[in-house]
Amino acid sequence: MKRLIYFLGPLLLAIVAVFLLNKWLGGFETPGYVLIGIAGWSMETSLVVFAISLIIGFYVFYNFFRFMGWLVQVPGRYKSRGKRIKFNRSQEALIAGLVDSAEGNFEKAEKVLIKHASHSGAPLLHYLTAARAAQSRGAFEKRDEYLKKASNAPGSDLAVGLTQAELSLSGNQFDQALQTLTRLHSIDPTHASVLRLLHQTYQNLGDWESVRSLIPTLNKNKVMLEAEIKLLEAEAFSNLLKQASESGNAPEIQKLWSDIPSYIKRMQGLSAIYFAAMINAGDGAAVEEELTKLLSVNWDETLLALFGSVQSDDVAKQFSVAEKWLSLHPNDVVLLNVLGKLAIKCADPHKAEAYLSQSINTEPTVQAYQLLGDVLFARNEKDKACECYKYGLELASSEIVSQIDAVS
Template sequence: MKNIMYFLGSLLVAIIAAFLANKWLGGFENPGYVLIGIGHWSLETSLIVFSVSLIMAFFVFYVSFRFLGWLFRLPGQVKNRGKNIKFNRSQEALIAGLVDSAEGNWEKAEKVLIKHASQSGAPLIHYLTAARAAQSRGALDKRDEYLKKAADGAPGSDVAIGLTQAELHLSEKQFGQALETLARLHSINPTHASVLRLLHQAYQQAGDWEGIRKLIPSLNTHKVLMEAEIKLLETEVFSKLLKQAAERGSVEEIELLWSEIPDYIRQMKGVSAIYFAAMIDAGAGAKVEGGLARALSTTWDQTLVVLFGNVRSLNDSRQFETAEQWLPMHPRDAVFLAVLGKLSMKCGDKQKAETYLTKSISIEPTVTAYQLFGDLLFAQGDKDRASECYKQGLELASSAIISRIDSIS
């Protein structure tokens, strides 16, 4: 349409110019003539005819050259028009693919995204979305194929592709592959918040608490987690590491780890209880007996009381005397009274043991107290009363189990 307007406009200008030239020259009595000679040939015509012919010839040449220019540009215009059509189709396909993915039509989304990926202005989005769709329908081979195509088609997008790949591996519990990808991304950009966040998730899901421990400074420095979250994570990490060290039974490893734990975490009752329990299980309870006593003198805690009673002390009498010093402050603590009964038995004072265990059961019957009392009576030869204690302890334990099952159901 534009070309037709150009042609008609040029023709109109040429006609007007020819008309004005004819009118102007026709106003003279002798408008003149033009003589052109070439060799033995000559051409003579009036100035009016020559002027009009010159104007029309200019118009013809102008139109001819514009037409030739249009012909030269035509292949490129056709090619660009085809590209634009394909690009628009790919954009429509991307929107349709994203909608299908959101609606859970994984196979449909995958097909439409891949079909138009090569013509898209954003092929990376096509391939990454298709990879998610493929995994959602269980086609892991296709997922990996699309991720490879994304990497080949967008070589400068390693982090974006790697993050998607790691997320997909984590959702499939492929922790080894996820950690390998994230380690590579971390080497490329050690401060990338999303990489650090995914590394934290991968280590946590894989149970690699030592890996999280090394990552915590980066999580804190780059504000990936809030300060309160960092402290909670540190507490969880050191608690898990202490439990793992306890399972291995290495006293040196437990003590080294404890020395590396920050003071504000060591002062937490739960964490210190894990440390004391680990040392006791590893056969080094005597090393923490004094620490347990100091902790109980500062803050009373029944878990620590039980742990104190489980310590294999180098001096049983001194251990018992230390525990009895707390009796005036906690005379009706059933757990503590059971521990005193246990320590009395270790020291050979059966009379005190019976007194403490009887009082403990009267305040709050527990399976532990019944078992200890039964052991004491059995050692004294009173098998009937011992059997009755064991029976009551079993009934109490079974009642607790039934109550727990009922609460779950």
């Protein structure tokens, strides 16, 4: 319709102009004439005819050049139209690929995404989504191929790297994830997602020293909540203490403990790991006093059991301290077992038998039966000792059965 108006409009104006000019010139007695001479040639016509010819000629040439301009633009218009069609199809393919991925049709999603990626305004999204789909169906080679194609997009380093790291983590390829994240961390040391994935990778690799080193950066850049940071610190130091315990190096364990912030030391269970590590390293006597003070203000069965395992330089004093606690905790089974164990170390079998018998009467435990059996066996009361061992084995068996039933 618009083109028809563009064509008929000038034509109508030309007709009106010719009509008005003819009427105006027709009003003169001598409307005039026009003489044109070129070399030996000459042309003479009336002014009316010349003016009409001029108007018609202008109209013809005007439309001719408009037509030529349109003709020149035809290839470009068809090319642009083709691009628009391909772009629209690529957008539809992206949506279809996302839907197929969500529905679990991963192979179908890959095909439609890759087919239209080159014509998309956002090919990066096509390749990254296809990589996730390939990962989901276990096609790791295809995943890496799509990620490589995605990396060709300008400014895609972080997006591609983060996706690659996430997929490597989910596929338990921790070394590969660490390699990618280390590179990304060098590009942007404060990027929240890089830091979050980096600490998860260190955790999975059991590299707790690196987790410990990363914590200040996580805190500074607000990557995690304050409570999460504290829990992560506690987890890191707990595992570092356990690793140090395996080495059996008491000075290293003490150095590590001194580096732990006081608010982390106060967390439930962390001090027990430290004391256990020192006892395991054969230097429990170095922490006996600290353990005694802590039990005086914070009664804890785990710490009490560790106190009983300390190889003290003064066992008699250790036994005396434990007996004083008995007035405050008269029916504490763990304390009674510890007293029985310490009485054996002090070569006092009568007290040992009394404390262990009281423990069994209060609440039978495997440890109490075993210790009491050892005391009786040392006194050559083998029948009674065997009976204690038997009760201990039966109790241990029933506990194992209960655990199995609870799991099933």
